[in-house]
Amino acid sequence: MKFSCLSKGGGFHFPPCHMLNFCGVRILLDCPLDLSALTVFSPVPTGYNALSEEGISFSPAHDYLGSEDESQKREKIQKLPDSKSLIFAEPWYKTVKNLHLWNVSFIDVILISSPMGMLGLPFLTRTKGFSAKIYVTEAAARLGQLMMEDLVSMHSELRQFYGPEDSNFPTWLRQEELEMLSPELREVVQGKDGVELGGWMPMYSAADVKDCALKVQTLKFAEAACYNGALVIKAFSSGVEIGSCNWILNGPTGDIAYLSSSSFISAHAMNFDYNRLKGTHMLIYSDFSSLSATQDIEDEDSASASTVNQLSSLSPQELAKFFLNPDENLEEKEKLVFICSCAIECVREGGSVLIPINRLETLLQLLEQMTASLESSAMKVPVYIISSVAEELLAFLNVIPEWLSEYRQERLFAGEPLFAHVGLMKEKKLHVVPAIHSHKLLTNWREPCIVFTPHWSLRLGPAVHLLRRWCGDPNSLLILEDTLNPELALLPFKPIAMKVLQCAFPFGIKLKKVQPLLKTLEPKIVLFPEELRSQSCFSSASSFSVLHYTEAETLHVSCQKDSSELKIATELASQFHWRKLKGDINVARLKGDLLMEHGKHHLLLENEQENSLKNRPMQYWGSLDAEKLLAELSKMGIKASLEHCMGDTESQTVCLVHVQEPQRALIEVGTTSTVITAANETAASAIFEAIDKILDGV
Amino acid sequence: MAIECLVLGAGQEVGKSCVIVTINGKRIMFDCGMHMGYLDHRRYPDFSLISKSGDFDNALTCIIITHFHLDHVGALPYFTEVCGYRGPVYMTYPTKALAPLMLEDYRKVMVDRRGEQEQFTADHIAKCMKKVIPVDLRQSVQVDEDLEIRAYYAGHVIGAAMFYAKVGDAEMVYTGDYNMTPDRHLGAAQIDRLRIDLLITESTYATTIRDSKYSREREFLKAVYKCVSGGGKVLIPTFALGRAQELCILLDDYWERMNLKVPIYFSAGLTIQANMYYKMLINWTSQKIKDTYSTHNPFDFKNVHNFERSMIDAPGPCVLFATPGMISGGFSLEVFKHWAPSEKNLVTLPGYCVAGTIGHKLMSGKVTKIDLDQDTQIDVRCQVHQLAFSPHTDSKGIMDLVKFLSPKHVILVHGEKPKMASLKEKIHSELGIQCYDPANNETISIPSSLYVKARTSSTFIRSCQNPNFKFQKCSSVDRSDSSLKNRNFMTQLQVNDERIAEGILVLEKSKKAKTVHQDELSHMLGEKKHEVQFAYCCPVHIVDSMDSFNDRNPWLQLLHSKLHSEISDENVQNFGEHLQVESFHVSLCLKDKCPHRIQEISQNINNRVYFCCIWSAVDDKLAWKIISVIENLSL
Ligand SMILES: [Zn+2]
Numbered sequence A: 001m002k003f004s005c006l007s008k009g010g011g012f013h014f015p016p017c018h019m020l021n022f023c024g025v026r027i028l029l030d031c032p033l034d035l036s037a038l039t040v041f042s043p044v045p046t047g048y049n050a051l052s053e054e055g056i057s058f059s060p061a062h063d064y065l066g067s068e069d070e071s072q073k074r075e076k077i078q079k080l081p082d083s084k085s086l087i088f089a090e091p092w093y094k095t096v097k098n099l100h101l102w103n104v105s106f107i108d109v110i111l112i113s114s115p116m117g118m119l120g121l122p123f124l125t126r127t128k129g130f131s132a133k134i135y136v137t138e139a140a141a142r143l144g145q146l147m148m149e150d151l152v153s154m155h156s157e158l159r160q161f162y163g164p165e166d167s168n169f170p171t172w173l174r175q176e177e178l179e180m181l182s183p184e185l186r187e188v189v190q191g192k193d194g195v196e197l198g199g200w201m202p203m204y205s206a207a208d209v210k211d212c213a214l215k216v217q218t219l220k221f222a223e224a225a226c227y228n229g230a231l232v233i234k235a236f237s238s239g240v241e242i243g244s245c246n247w248i249l250n251g252p253t254g255d256i257a258y259l260s261s262s263s264f265i266s267a268h269a270m271n272f273d274y275n276r277l278k279g280t281h282m283l284i285y286s287d288f289s290s291l292s293a294t295q296d297i298e299d300e301d302s303a304s305a306s307t308v309n310q311l312s313s314l315s316p317q318e319l320a321k322f323f324l325n326p327d328e329n330l331e332e333k334e335k336l337v338f339i340c341s342c343a344i345e346c347v348r349e350g351g352s353v354l355i356p357i358n359r360l361e362t363l364l365q366l367l368e369q370m371t372a373s374l375e376s377s378a379m380k381v382p383v384y385i386i387s388s389v390a391e392e393l394l395a396f397l398n399v400i401p402e403w404l405s406e407y408r409q410e411r412l413f414a415g416e417p418l419f420a421h422v423g424l425m426k427e428k429k430l431h432v433v434p435a436i437h438s439h440k441l442l443t444n445w446r447e448p449c450i451v452f453t454p455h456w457s458l459r460l461g462p463a464v465h466l467l468r469r470w471c472g473d474p475n476s477l478l479i480l481e482d483t484l485n486p487e488l489a490l491l492p493f494k495p496i497a498m499k500v501l502q503c504a505f506p507f508g509i510k511l512k513k514v515q516p517l518l519k520t521l522e523p524k525i526v527l528f529p530e531e532l533r534s535q536s537c538f539s540s541a542s543s544f545s546v547l548h549y550t551e552a553e554t555l556h557v558s559c560q561k562d563s564s565e566l567k568i569a570t571e572l573a574s575q576f577h578w579r580k581l582k583g584d585i586n587v588a589r590l591k592g593d594l595l596m597e598h599g600k601h602h603l604l605l606e607n608e609q610e611n612s613l614k615n616r617p618m619q620y621w622g623s624l625d626a627e628k629l630l631a632e633l634s635k636m637g638i639k640a641s642l643e644h645c646m647g648d649t650e651s652q653t654v655c656l657v658h659v660q661e662p663q664r665a666l667i668e669v670g671t672t673s674t675v676i677t678a679a680n681e682t683a684a685s686a687i688f689e690a691i692d693k694i695l696d697g698v
Numbered sequence B: 001m002a003i004e005c006l007v008l009g010a011g012q013e014v015g016k017s018c019v020i021v022t023i024n025g026k027r028i029m030f031d032c033g034m035h036m037g038y039l040d041h042r043r044y045p046d047f048s049l050i051s052k053s054g055d056f057d058n059a060l061t062c063i064i065i066t067h068f069h070l071d072h073v074g075a076l077p078y079f080t081e082v083c084g085y086r087g088p089v090y091m092t093y094p095t096k097a098l099a100p101l102m103l104e105d106y107r108k109v110m111v112d113r114r115g116e117q118e119q120f121t122a123d124h125i126a127k128c129m130k131k132v133i134p135v136d137l138r139q140s141v142q143v144d145e146d147l148e149i150r151a152y153y154a155g156h157v158i159g160a161a162m163f164y165a166k167v168g169d170a171e172m173v174y175t176g177d178y179n180m181t182p183d184r185h186l187g188a189a190q191i192d193r194l195r196i197d198l199l200i201t202e203s204t205y206a207t208t209i210r211d212s213k214y215s216r217e218r219e220f221l222k223a224v225y226k227c228v229s230g231g232g233k234v235l236i237p238t239f240a241l242g243r244a245q246e247l248c249i250l251l252d253d254y255w256e257r258m259n260l261k262v263p264i265y266f267s268a269g270l271t272i273q274a275n276m277y278y279k280m281l282i283n284w285t286s287q288k289i290k291d292t293y294s295t296h297n298p299f300d301f302k303n304v305h306n307f308e309r310s311m312i313d314a315p316g317p318c319v320l321f322a323t324p325g326m327i328s329g330g331f332s333l334e335v336f337k338h339w340a341p342s343e344k345n346l347v348t349l350p351g352y353c354v355a356g357t358i359g360h361k362l363m364s365g366k367v368t369k370i371d372l373d374q375d376t377q378i379d380v381r382c383q384v385h386q387l388a389f390s391p392h393t394d395s396k397g398i399m400d401l402v403k404f405l406s407p408k409h410v411i412l413v414h415g416e417k418p419k420m421a422s423l424k425e426k427i428h429s430e431l432g433i434q435c436y437d438p439a440n441n442e443t444i445s446i447p448s449s450l451y452v453k454a455r456t457s458s459t460f461i462r463s464c465q466n467p468n469f470k471f472q473k474c475s476s477v478d479r480s481d482s483s484l485k486n487r488n489f490m491t492q493l494q495v496n497d498e499r500i501a502e503g504i505l506v507l508e509k510s511k512k513a514k515t516v517h518q519d520e521l522s523h524m525l526g527e528k529k530h531e532v533q534f535a536y537c538c539p540v541h542i543v544d545s546m547d548s549f550n551d552r553n554p555w556l557q558l559l560h561s562k563l564h565s566e567i568s569d570e571n572v573q574n575f576g577e578h579l580q581v582e583s584f585h586v587s588l589c590l591k592d593k594c595p596h597r598i599q600e601i602s603q604n605i606n607n608r609v610y611f612c613c614i615w616s617a618v619d620d621k622l623a624w625k626i627i628s629v630i631e632n633l634s635l
């Protein structure tokens, strides 16, 4: 087993990416995009295709490009970056750089754990020689496709603005241009050591996305997919997003659990199904969420070894209660209520609220909370969702009860729509439109309003236009996801008079739950991120051993066992011809069809007995006792005499047995071989029978 | 080990499907249905046969319900709430959502009719459904450590599933009702090629073979159209779910195309409410419907309205969907009483009606009067159209499924006795599969597969995966073709059907059985291999003088060509100095005195050559065959 962490990712939108070689199958775990890197690009400038003008009239790109001379540019580097220091070009997208070191055509299997883990996939599927089998849950595949389609659609606005690219190597990627960038931006573009330059790719096309979707094999939760008979692959809900999952791989040499970011508390997605990850030999822990999260550390201190030990005495039900901790749930709920109260306050004062968000879980929660808050405060303010895929997305959400939490499923059984948005749309409280310039929006548009829209990077999509419209209004409110660098994200919109509410929406496994969880899952070996080593020291009493892994390094873990299990059909077993050997060992020859099914070897009865001419193969060991042979022969009525030949060491012949009756024959007995010479089959086989009796063999 | 099947219902009949299967210590109840044709104790399966003491929790591991039809789920609330079974119950999401509607509808009908004492209450239904664990298709569900179940799409009605169950090495499939051809709103049944010991299949249409359903759909539409254009009323008695939606899609579409204004009604709110469920369960319908849902949900019927009781005697044509199906009582019976006496009106009936219902009476020939009870008689003058399409598979579909799964045994349930007998015979004679059609309360016991489990060395596995050259007639010597040996693990596996795995099973006291390659064995035992070979120096009489030959080894070459033609199915290799077939090795013996020259031949030494042969015990038969060729050689 070989495991290489290609990228530890960064936050919710950029999950980790690994390469795993298991049972001879090369498996890529997720294929994300680092969309936070989009912030180095400038969004479309003011006035371009803005809300007020339906006709497209915008200043050509040249007005913005290249108007500065070298000295001005140099000056920029010295100062703090401002909006002009951003890259003014059609954005490219940053993929996992280490993935490019691998030959795409050598990948056998790709496992996608979440819609976010799918965004870089078209770059692979469109590559020549790509032949990997891609497994994704049905729901994640659909959501991932919608996200990709939305990306392509939002990107097309920028492509339209900049016009066709002149060359396939953009100016901004040139060394001299990179040196002009502020250090902060430069680090985003090329990484800390300048090694990440290779990861940049121009946007894929809508056709690439479609093609990618066709190459995907979709799974239900807990459906057993069998790759080439050898590897059984199953997905189990991780609770992070609808359709997102963890994996169990079962091969002839053992089993592995892959634990991606998982949430014990999910609002809409099916619960984190950790019970089904129990008891594998190895577990790959790949939840890096605590790295990016601003978790309250003092809370984590309590996660000492002693609590872990206390937990070990808990029953599964009690443990589940610990994991599901209703306090945390309440905390989350309070946060949502707070956000909504801020929003209500804002619209009450005549301002509008912009919520650029792509997390479906949070979006749906906010949407339901927001409309409920509006209702209870008797405010008649329109709520909009603007996205090219919103309509399809909302329709989809209402037909997937199998992928949702128990709470949502109850609504199916009660005969109510799964989500409130169905009713809200009917009552015209919620307006869903594909784009900012769509006719439906222009005729319905009322301010103040509350708008949900992509994209959280503030570089793409309707959010850019609305932010430009409202950033000068001190009454308006921007609700921003907790990003790595909010300063940089807001840079193009400065100065900002608008209120900004930055919210962390935690996801993943909290550090204090890591050890109890692993203890519950009872793997033998855990592969654990080096980065998290300091934050979670495993007690020496752990039932499992821990190997730490680092980005861009390969970990070799020896195969779990040399032997795997063989299932032999009873029909075949009943034909066994057993032989007893010295030391109470019984042996029998096996012959049949070996079949690999669901990761297990089966030996079945052959359909026809082939090669009837051939005897069963035979093997003997030890040495032949000539005296015993003589006795055995005489029992069979064969007369023979013994001739010792000590001198002949070369041929290793120990002795000769001359057979006189009933037919002449000769037996040359050696230390490691015996040769029977007879003139016909009957004579030969009679002697052979005698030898077979006294020699150990099978 | 054996699989035991106790058939509590649907044995040689249709109704109250219920089969108790015992596999390796686990006991599963497949379906828990009721019989619509009976009102006494015969309506339910005889649960006392499961457990005399009534301790069903310990007697059963779980219950699996295949779909929401009452003949499959009708007795469930009674069994869980009245009989007290508290163990797990599994069904698909749509079945869990829709079964309570069916049950409630039925309960109301029963209570309305003659004020019969109810078998279970609305509260029972609700409590019963709370115990149900919903499953998705293809999900492998671990009921407990040993029992794994999996649902497969069955067509028939929304959410209908065939269930696969596995305990240890024993595997089986219970189909429930299924359809092998897609209909207006559902796809065809789909299942993996499984290795199963037992298939329990429905056999409603055990002997019927149906042609294309489109002509039969046209017939139905024509009959409806003829009736309404003549000012008549069409009564379509259906259950709220399934057939109602299928026919409604059909009619809604036809109305649209023909621009018809005649109203289509649904009785009560039930079917309207059912459509709400269908909208959320669209992923369980056919691909065609799924593809269109984001723009238009096909269960938003444009031409369909609610029907009020006061409209029964209103003038003018109309189409009415009324529950329950088969006119077994309730509203459909009430409407039937009013509409049946007019020859302008039409009643459509499904392809199958349970004995004892009015539907069944109507189907059995020309009926003019129906006695409802002692006081009520209905004049029947209306037209009757029997729907020739059914959500059940026909006999070809059953045969296709049996052939596809090739189970070791088949049990037929859910059909009519004489037809089942003929299908049973057909399965046995055409497919060579043991087939049974037990009656109710009969038990069938069949043997199940069992595997001997052994650990195996990787050398053994690798050796099995080496390509088997026995099947390739190559005369070249390159036995170790490197490109083949290094072929990747996966591609090798795909051709391994042709390979024969040979190895040795070793049993040591107090150790797990292990399979090894024979080369590993002597090492394991700490002993040296001892080879046993045969030899024979074979004399051949020569006629010709050898002087004319320039060839160094003319006789061997002659032997080669002779062997080549005589034992053509073996690969004879010519190495110049010797020939080789498998382990058989032959060369010209030039020694004066050879130890393998066993026969004493005194005379005419000059007219002889000797072929010295040596071989391993494996090729004994082959060797003597070759030697007989050599002996008969005339050189
Ligand atoms: Zn049915």
Ligand SMILES: [Zn+2]
Pocket: B015, B017, B069, B071, B072, B177, B414
């Ligand atoms: Zn049925």
Ligand SMILES: [Zn+2]
Pocket: B536, B537, B589, B591, B594, B595, B596, B597, B610, B611, B612, B613
């Ligand atoms: Zn010889």
